[in-house]
Amino acid sequence: MTGQSMHRRELLRGLAFGGGLLLAVRFGATASADPGPLVASPEDAAFAPNAFVRIAGDGRVTVIINKAEMGQGVSTALAMIVAEDLDADWKQVGFEFAPADLVYAHPGFGIQMTGGSTSVAGMTPSLQKAGATARAMLVAAAAQKLGVPLLELTTESGSVVHAASKRRLGYGELVADAAKLAVPTDAPVKDRKDYRIVGRSTKRLDTPDKVRGKAQFGIDVTLPGMVIALVARAPVFGGKVRSFRAEKAKAIAGVRDVVQISSGVAVIADRFWAAKRARDLLEIDWDLGAGASTSSEKLRAEYAALAQKPGMVGRRDGDAPSVVEAAGSKAIEALYELPYLAHAPMETLNCTVRLTADACEIWTGTQFQTVDQGAAAAVAGLKSEQVKIHTTFLGGGFGRRANPKADFVVEAVEVAKLAHAPVKVIWTRDDDLRGGYYRPMWTSRMRATLDARGRVEAWVHTIVGQSFMAGTPFEAAFVKNGIDSLSIEGSEDTPYAIPNVQVELHTTNVVVPTLWWRSVGHSHTAFVIESFVDELAARAKADPLEFRREMLKDKPRHRAVLERAAKESGWGTPLPAGRARGIAQHFSFGSYVAIVMDASIERGRPRVHRATVAIDCGRVVNPDTVVAQMQSAVGFGLTTALYSAITLKDGRVDQSNFHDYPMLRIHEMPTVDVHILESNEPSSGVGEPGVPPIAPALGNALFALTKKPIRRLPIRSEDLA
Amino acid sequence: MPIDLEVNGKRVSVDVDPTTPLLWVLREDLALPGTKFGCGAAQCGACTVHVDGASARSCVLPISAVAGKRITTIEGLDGKFGAALMQAWTEQDVPQCGYCQTGQIMSAAVLLKEAAKPTDGDIDACMSGNVCRCATYVRIRSAIHRAAEIASGGGR
Numbered sequence: 001m002t003g004q005s006m007h008r009r010e011l012l013r014g015l016a017f018g019g020g021l022l023l024a025v026r027f028g029a030t031a032s033a034d035p036g037p038l039v040a041s042p043e044d045a046a047f048a049p050n051a052f053v054r055i056a057g058d059g060r061v062t063v064i065i066n067k068a069e070m071g072q073g074v075s076t077a078l079a080m081i082v083a084e085d086l087d088a089d090w091k092q093v094g095f096e097f098a099p100a101d102l103v104y105a106h107p108g109f110g111i112q113m114t115g116g117s118t119s120v121a122g123m124t125p126s127l128q129k130a131g132a133t134a135r136a137m138l139v140a141a142a143a144q145k146l147g148v149p150l151l152e153l154t155t156e157s158g159s160v161v162h163a164a165s166k167r168r169l170g171y172g173e174l175v176a177d178a179a180k181l182a183v184p185t186d187a188p189v190k191d192r193k194d195y196r197i198v199g200r201s202t203k204r205l206d207t208p209d210k211v212r213g214k215a216q217f218g219i220d221v222t223l224p225g226m227v228i229a230l231v232a233r234a235p236v237f238g239g240k241v242r243s244f245r246a247e248k249a250k251a252i253a254g255v256r257d258v259v260q261i262s263s264g265v266a267v268i269a270d271r272f273w274a275a276k277r278a279r280d281l282l283e284i285d286w287d288l289g290a291g292a293s294t295s296s297e298k299l300r301a302e303y304a305a306l307a308q309k310p311g312m313v314g315r316r317d318g319d320a321p322s323v324v325e326a327a328g329s330k331a332i333e334a335l336y337e338l339p340y341l342a343h344a345p346m347e348t349l350n351c352t353v354r355l356t357a358d359a360c361e362i363w364t365g366t367q368f369q370t371v372d373q374g375a376a377a378a379v380a381g382l383k384s385e386q387v388k389i390h391t392t393f394l395g396g397g398f399g400r401r402a403n404p405k406a407d408f409v410v411e412a413v414e415v416a417k418l419a420h421a422p423v424k425v426i427w428t429r430d431d432d433l434r435g436g437y438y439r440p441m442w443t444s445r446m447r448a449t450l451d452a453r454g455r456v457e458a459w460v461h462t463i464v465g466q467s468f469m470a471g472t473p474f475e476a477a478f479v480k481n482g483i484d485s486l487s488i489e490g491s492e493d494t495p496y497a498i499p500n501v502q503v504e505l506h507t508t509n510v511v512v513p514t515l516w517w518r519s520v521g522h523s524h525t526a527f528v529i530e531s532f533v534d535e536l537a538a539r540a541k542a543d544p545l546e547f548r549r550e551m552l553k554d555k556p557r558h559r560a561v562l563e564r565a566a567k568e569s570g571w572g573t574p575l576p577a578g579r580a581r582g583i584a585q586h587f588s589f590g591s592y593v594a595i596v597m598d599a600s601i602e603r604g605r606p607r608v609h610r611a612t613v614a615i616d617c618g619r620v621v622n623p624d625t626v627v628a629q630m631q632s633a634v635g636f637g638l639t640t641a642l643y644s645a646i647t648l649k650d651g652r653v654d655q656s657n658f659h660d661y662p663m664l665r666i667h668e669m670p671t672v673d674v675h676i677l678e679s680n681e682p683s684s685g686v687g688e689p690g691v692p693p694i695a696p697a698l699g700n701a702l703f704a705l706t707k708k709p710i711r712r713l714p715i716r717s718e719d720l721a
Numbered sequence: 722m723p724i725d726l727e728v729n730g731k732r733v734s735v736d737v738d739p740t741t742p743l744l745w746v747l748r749e750d751l752a753l754p755g756t757k758f759g760c761g762a763a764q765c766g767a768c769t770v771h772v773d774g775a776s777a778r779s780c781v782l783p784i785s786a787v788a789g790k791r792i793t794t795i796e797g798l799d800g801k802f803g804a805a806l807m808q809a810w811t812e813q814d815v816p817q818c819g820y821c822q823t824g825q826i827m828s829a830a831v832l833l834k835e836a837a838k839p840t841d842g843d844i845d846a847c848m849s850g851n852v853c854r855c856a857t858y859v860r861i862r863s864a865i866h867r868a869a870e871i872a873s874g875g876g877r
Contacts, residue, residue, distance in 0.1 A: 203811070213753075220748075347757070624814060669858035
């Protein structure tokens, strides 16, 4: 670890002291002058001592969720944290999504957002305090009402109890009095040994509505007089409308108007189907621009050539390049290639806008409330506080709904300015897959040497790819000395004890828009590192588990997950003929994950039988959610390993729907065993850290079967022959 | 010309472009948003409904093709299997983002009707048309087994 490298956690800390405020200012987000208590509906808002909790006269507790619920279980986990310190009756706890307001900002980033697997870790202190403060006020109200000293009162499950007189008052009975009290600033939070809710597997609060079709996603929003719009966007990134003819489109019944906006041509109609049919009939003359020459195959060649040259140095321990060069043909070298990836959430992007002269209301599933708010205000010519964001459930996010450029929101506001009615802009699956903002394409060149005892002596990782954050308001926070820390995360902090380590980066400039994608930079570095480690282990004639353990002697948490996954998987014990195990571990978002994948090759394709996952994510709020996220990571990671690639020819994206951008399906899903390590460390990420080690664990199992390393994703049949 | 059909036990008449997929009639004209748009090409199953008791992908089914038919959506899924599936799905906390789950449940309901005690192979065959990007497949599988148990009187 050198002074140049910076862990995500340090970065967060850094942002908290300046970067956060800076970001908030750049995005034009505002805090309400006096956020005070948040009152949604006055009749049941008897007591709202802070922005995160409201208690009604009937005792119902509503926790205000400032994060996007995109499946990761955050609405339940955050409610559990408040409920614990409030000593609430869990059966009385519900939630609602917060409006956009800096009172709900991320403590590290200074904007209201969901990402980086930081929700629980980031919000825990504020939510504990919110719950504890409300509890203290209810106790104080009870003391007045019962005429007893505070110290004689305890709370349990939604009631204040006076044991001596066997009297008990439900929180609902106390809210009117509690609301009159001053809000204390020093209410103590609970001791962990007294926890009744946090740390126990708890049913998700959002499940009942989701199984009945009642959960409202952005695409389900309906407003009186609302129209539907579809946008024809440029077939090439950076393309512009030169001119268009809409006579045929306008002849479709139900079409209201066809208008030009920055991103293309929007068809506004009464119904989706009219807008869709009309869009298909538009005749648009596009100025494609320079992007029309972009091709994935050309980029692959350029990236491979760049990888041969020294890049900007992101980490330097010792002098790895010299050691590797001195070794000549004894050096071990491999080139790894990963494609652009689309997030492909099941709910395609959409955004509903109601715009008036002095207000803009937006309904959408977003991970980036105050960013969208600022961007919408700029387009609408309003102040941020005139823009109200209603966050719905997200039918998947994976980073796509956290765009610093707020593309799908900006576009919808532009349409709303021309629609003269509330409008819902809906993206089709083609629009979604071809709309850009992909996980960047990456090439990595790995070089290493082994010493006489087969230990890694030198390691050079040269990364080639686009920046995630250059050109966005996040650039100042993430790009230091020309290096986007997200491009090299997981590599610059590789935990393996190697005397000479160098990480280099070539940042390319390509017209294709890029964005974070579930696990961000780790989604490529973990595959490269963990695959290459197995190649080196094979060269050293070492067991891949032992080879890693040897290099992780001083990393107890890495070792613990690795050893646990290995043990639970039966590592080293025989498998049926034709099957093999592969192992990988990776640290990301504060959490340690190791996985063993048990796979075979059937009819020329990989088949995964069992995935054994071990995770250390510090103190756990809802263990069943950790299990669910690891199961999800396995399926999401296997989709990436087996199928996912966005490719371009002549600037056009080849893929258009699930037939050519396939998803893993139920018959391909392995058994998943999840083991959560007991930990007293602070809570860390869960939504993303499971993803990075999946593809390399599978690749390593296949490598064990075929003796041919997997160096390119998605895995092709020809790499298995 | 209005098209008559039965949706969740109610007779309805809709006057729309006859090429309109059933999905959009349900969502936009009949205020039944539980049936979801995922691909528009019968690739993902998010739009699964029952037409005369059989699974159908409503995103590619023109409304003219279902004139006079009996349609069931998640909002109208009741009876033994519907209740068992919703109970099992809730017990096992199957949904994550939840967007595909109504389609999953509609597909599973047809499976249970056809196979009172489905095998893993039956589940693979019936459910492989339903994509879940959150990959909740492990729980979908176990919830279907559990729902079969509930429906056959094994529920608690």
